[in-house]
Amino acid sequence: MWDPVKYIPLRSSGDWYMTIGGEAREVWEQIGNDNWGQQPYMNGYLNERYMVSFDLHYGSHVRTFFELKSGLNSFRAGGPRPIDEKKLDFQAAFLELGTGEGPNWIRLRAGRQELEYGSGRLIDVREGPNVRLSFDGFKVMAKVNSWRIEGFAMRPDLDKPGFFDNAPDHQVAFWGLYATKSPSNKVSLDAYYLGLDRKRATFQRGTAHELRHTFGARLSRPIATERPDWDFDYEALWQFGTFGAANIRAWTVASETGYRVPRVVLKPRFSFKADISSGDHPKSEPNTLGTFNALFPKGNYFGVLATTGPGPINFIDLHPKVEGTFPHNVTASFDWIIQWRQSLEDGVYAVPGFLIRPADGSRARFVGHRPGIEVRWQVNPHLWLQADYGIFYAGRFLRETQPGRNLNYWALWAGYKF
Numbered sequence: 519m520w521d522p523v524k525y526i527p528l529r530s531s532g533d534w535y536m537t538i539g540g541e542a543r544e545v546w547e548q549i550g551n552d553n554w555g556q557q558p559y560m561n562g563y564l565n566e567r568y569m570v571s572f573d574l575h576y577g578s579h580v581r582t583f584f585e586l587k588s589g590l591n592s593f594r595a596g597g598p599r600p601i602d603e604k605k606l607d608f609q610a611a612f613l614e615l616g617t618g619e620g621p622n623w624i625r626l627r628a629g630r631q632e633l634e635y636g637s638g639r640l641i642d643v644r645e646g647p648n649v650r651l652s653f654d655g656f657k658v659m660a661k662v663n664s665w666r667i668e669g670f671a672m673r674p675d676l677d678k679p680g681f682f683d684n685a686p687d688h689q690v691a692f693w694g695l696y697a698t699k700s701p702s703n704k705v706s707l708d709a710y711y712l713g714l715d716r717k718r719a720t721f722q723r724g725t726a727h728e729l730r731h732t733f734g735a736r737l738s739r740p741i742a743t744e745r746p747d748w749d750f751d752y753e754a755l756w757q758f759g760t761f762g763a764a765n766i767r768a769w770t771v772a773s774e775t776g777y778r779v780p781r782v783v784l785k786p787r788f789s790f791k792a793d794i795s796s797g798d799h800p801k802s803e804p805n806t807l808g809t810f811n812a813l814f815p816k817g818n819y820f821g822v823l824a825t826t827g828p829g830p831i832n833f834i835d836l837h838p839k840v841e842g843t844f845p846h847n848v849t850a851s852f853d854w855i856i857q858w859r860q861s862l863e864d865g866v867y868a869v870p871g872f873l874i875r876p877a878d879g880s881r882a883r884f885v886g887h888r889p890g891i892e893v894r895w896q897v898n899p900h901l902w903l904q905a906d907y908g909i910f911y912a913g914r915f916l917r918e919t920q921p922g923r924n925l926n927y928w929a930l931w932a933g934y935k936f
Contacts, residue, residue: 555921563594646817726762784842797832797861
């Protein structure tokens with residue numbers, strides 16, 4: 519039914535054309551004991567997202583893209599967060615110039631745009647929260663043989679709740695170079711450098727100017743679709759720089775290994791994640807900040823807990839998962855996350871990177887564990903429904919630093935895309 523808006527010719531020659539796309543999404547979220555009891559009540563609220571895009575091609579060398587977003591929040595105790603509400607603004611508005619199609623090409627893109635690389639552990643569009651993340655700046659993209667290379671210089675947008683009032687955050691500069699080698703024997707290689715400059719960055723040890731450099735690499739193999747096979751996603755990186763008068767020395771290693779059997783009932787996939795990221799050691803290393811910075815990670819980094827619970831900073835986790843496909847395009851998954859602190863001198867941070875529970879002298883390492891379930895029904899190519907449920911059982915560290923109540927979360931999703 520949407521085919522007529524997917525190709526609207528602007529010239530009789532056919533190489534000038536426009537494509538229109540859009541999305542509507544409704545989510546009811548319910549969080550009990552947010553931050554393990556700092557908000558000791560059941561907070562239920564409705565998030566609505568509406569987006570529409572216009573992709574215009576003026577021949578093979580010039581393109582403009584515009585996307586509007588509207589995120590609305592109702593009923594949340596304490597009011598909407600910046601990730602919950604944005605009345606109306608541009609999610610994207612850029613001009614792209616390029617050499618055209620072919621085995622090798624180069625393109626320049628300037629304006630407001632999204633960044634999304636690799637698995638989303640470091641740079642993602644923030645799909646889970648109601649308001650997606652965008653950046654303002656420049657990006658150069660090139661295809662050279664089996665390599666795709668992108669370089670960018672950006673500032674993240676500050677999401678304000680009003681109408682067309684977003685602006686780049688002049689307190690933060692973000693730049694980088696990201697290269698991906700096309701699959702050889704189904705294995706892809708990513709290699710990257712990322713730079714971050716924040717005028718005011720806050721970690722447990724304090725607030726100061728942060729200049730951080732990140733070098734990393736990723737090896738991945740896709741999930742099997744035709745015959746039983748292994749898949750994996752392994753990533754490691756090193757960070758260095760300065761934090762005020764101190765140096766930065768931080769790191770992370772992330773791994774996921776899975777096995778899928780697509781030719782049997784339910785097409786099950788079994789997977790196991792094991793991840794670790796560094797925390798700070800201010801007593802033994804007073805002149806070196808050891809806290810890893812996850813930069814701009816995906817909102818649902820740890821699955822169904824979405825924007826609640828701990829983030830990928832100063833942590834060790836083990837994460838088994840089983841998933842399957844049922845009749846009528848229904849998929850379901852069950853996972854269990856077990857999490858510890860990597861450094862006993864550093865606290866627990868949220869997914870966006872701010873401190874939500876300081877160490878407070880506790881020597882307990884165990885943060886807690888969380889079982890979660892997700893069920894999704896792809897009704898047709900456009901409409902989907904989803905339900906999530908999870909409980910984060912507070913471990914010894916949370917109980918010692920108080921409050922240490924169990925956090926629970928559930929959500930009902932409905933979305934339509936064209």
